[in-house]
Amino acid sequence: MSGAILLAGTGSDVGKSVITAGVCRHLKRRGVSVAPFKAQNMALNAAVTVDGGEIGRAQAAQAAACGIPPETAMNPILIKPTGERHSQVVVMGRPAFDAGARDYHRRRTALLPAVLDALNDLKGRFDAVVCEGAGSAAEINLRPHDLANMGLARAANMPVLLIADIDRGGALAALYGTLALLEPDDQALIAGFVINRFRGDPAVLEPGLEQLRELTGRPCLGVLPHLNGLDFDAEDSLALDRPLAAIAPLGSDSLAVSVVRLPRIANFTDVDALAAEPGVSVRFTDSAAEVRRADLVVLPGTKNTVGDLAWLRDNGLAEAIADRAADGGPVMGICGGYQMLGRAITDDVESRSGTVPGLSLLPVTCQFAESKTLAMHTGTAPGLGGAPAGGYSIRHGRPTVHDGRTWLRDAHGRDEGCVVGSVWGTSWHGVLEHDEARRAFLSIVAETAGREWKPGDEPFAAVRERRLDRLGDLVADHLDVNALETLLADGPPADLPIAPPGGAPAPRVWTGGEDEHHAN
Structure with missing residues (x-):
């Protein structure tokens, strides 16, 4: 096995970080040399790496799932908001510049080589690289400047799995809509779907998944159940809406x-x-x-x-x-x-x-x-x-x-x-x-x-290891891991159909305009 895969989402906080960690832990337990990667991360939850840099906390936790120390190549660009329209931009672990949304987008061309160099460095040292997307893969207003979702997938020619959180409702529409908004060359890399946080009888969901397959020509490679206590080093403050799980007192x-x-x-x-x-x-x-x-x-x-x-x-x-x-x-x-x-x-x-x-x-x-x-x-x-x-x-x-x-x-x-x-x-x-x-x-x-x-008497390090093992079990039990490993080995499937309208514009040169929402 030698390759990379991108786990993208229909939005923020749909479970990309958790599933990425679970895939990393599953591959590690299979004896695969694996590393995590997130090209561009907007987060205030950060960690210090062994090489003295700063990366998103979630990538450090994903490195732990891989059984390796965190390093700056795992998150080459970290955006740390300091206000509503202003952020500190950390490049390869070090503060590089402060920028607003428009200024940051103008720098995209200069930042892409750093992203690809970091990804290729990891691909050269590990059998597999599991990449996490950012926000929604269909932020088409941001597509010309995208470094973390389809822009990365296109540049690296890697297959993409698209994740939706069904606990919020509208997951099937979100999956189809995200795919359909992408331009044909982006759609050609979307190899399948993943449903996250499902409650209830999978047989009730199955007719919808079959219709989605007929509409898009793409399978659902996993329906992951909603499980309590899947605590993980979150990077998005949306996660704070859910209280931390409590343990009964001694x-x-x-x-x-x-x-x-x-x-x-x-x-x-x-x-x-x-x-x-x-x-x-x-x-x-x-x-x-x-x-x-x-x-x-x-x-x-x-x-x-x-x-x-x-x-x-x-x-x-x-x-x-x-x-x-x-x-x-x-x-x-x-x-x-x-x-x-x-x-x-x-x-x-x-x-x-x-x-x-x-x-x-x-x-x-x-x-x-x-x-x-x-x-x-x-x-x-x-x-x-x-x-x-x-x-x-x-x-x-x-x-x-x-x-x-x-x-x-x-x-x-x-x-x-x-x-x-x-x-x-x-x-x-x-x-x-x-x-x-x-x-x-x-x-x-x-x-x-x-x-x-x-x-209590259980070491916190053991608690974290148990949580990561539970994520690995979740992936092994509910994701088509054989299909996943095939995608890592062979890359994107050929001749995937294009879902209409496939209408996102091709990348163009940024010319300015109103401030845009920059999704995590």
């Missing part, structure tokens, strides 16, 4: 964690490990009332620290956080959230707002720098009994601690973070994934709340 009480759903929330998977503990419920919220009554509040990372800090104040959340801290209620700030908890932020880089006051719950000031800190950390948590700890940094901010006590220390002896009373902060993402440190911290939260809560 003790008599549970802990309620409220995560502030910032407008530009980033790296929200930092709290996944909390939900993996028995008796810990995790909810994302913009409710001041929920912030006040939770046992723990997490102020997460953000790509617009100053803007989201203003949003906290405008929506009464800053006051709610300050009140709970004054009452001894635990608060943890991570990265941008940590910066907000300090006395002042000086930002002439992201928001260009100069110096603005923070929430003044920690004796910390933060200066933003043009260069971005991208680093992996190992060490301990002296503030949590010396438990092993670590994480990673993705930030422009440089916090300075003026008082209080630090609670983390890296392997080089450098102190990190700050604690005053019940308010904790750190620049490190991923700290809560370290089992002893997480459980020690939650035990403090439980004691403060007067809860009879007991931690």
Whole structure:
């Protein structure tokens, strides 16, 4: 086997990332050397790679499904929105430029070689590359500039499977409509369909799939059932609409964690490990009332620290956080959230707002720098009994601690973070994934709340592996894996029929115009 396949979708959050991870895990278990790839990713959930770059968090999780370390070639372009019409563009793991939609599209020709070089590099080192599309494959207003869907498939001459989420309704229409809007040369690469999140009797769906095959000449290669608890490192904030699955408590009480759903929330998977503990419920919220009554509040990372800090104040959340801290209620700030908890932020880089006051719950000031800190950390948590700890940094901010006590220390002896009373902060993402440190911290939260809560004993790494194996099982049990491997080996089938109207225009030179929606 030697080749690549693209898993595209009829829209965002239809399950592309999850199914890509499942295909990767299935192939790995079959002994295939496999790597994930997403040419262009719009996400604020990022990870640091072994080669010191930055990629989408979902691609790092997909690499774990393959049993390999993440690298920048797996996500050569990462777009990190900083406002409604402005984004930081990361190319091959490093910030390259800031751009609006129109400016970014003008650069498409210059970016395509980097995408194809990264894909060809992976194809040269692995037996199979499983590519994930972005948003909808039929954003025909964006087709002239497309790097992640049919533009990539055409450039690499790879077969495409089109995925729809039937749980939302309209899946058959979405599949046919997506195909029919594509121009003939794009349609020629769509080799089949996949239905995701199906509930009920497959026999009831079968007549619709048969009609779809008659209309398009393409088979449905899998109907994947709706399964609870298929947790995955999501990249799209739409995933936050679904609460994290909770596990029954081991003790008599549970802990309620409220995560502030910032407008530009980033790296929200930092709290996944909390939900993996028995008796810990995790909810994302913009409710001041929920912030006040939770046992723990997490102020997460953000790509617009100053803007989201203003949003906290405008929506009464800053006051709610300050009140709970004054009452001894635990608060943890991570990265941008940590910066907000300090006395002042000086930002002439992201928001260009100069110096603005923070929430003044920690004796910390933060200066933003043009260069971005991208680093992996190992060490301990002296503030949590010396438990092993670590994480990673993705930030422009440089916090300075003026008082209080630090609670983390890296392997080089450098102190990190700050604690005053019940308010904790750190620049490190991923700290809560370290089992002893997480459980020690939650035990403090439980004691403060007067809860009879007991931690679990399963390592979070084992939880993640089990989740990835479950995705591999899902693919093996419900996808036509023989057809999948044939597509990887032989490429797109010949002489696929063209569904009318097949009317998307051919790629043309971008000439400007109104700002366009840029789908993830």
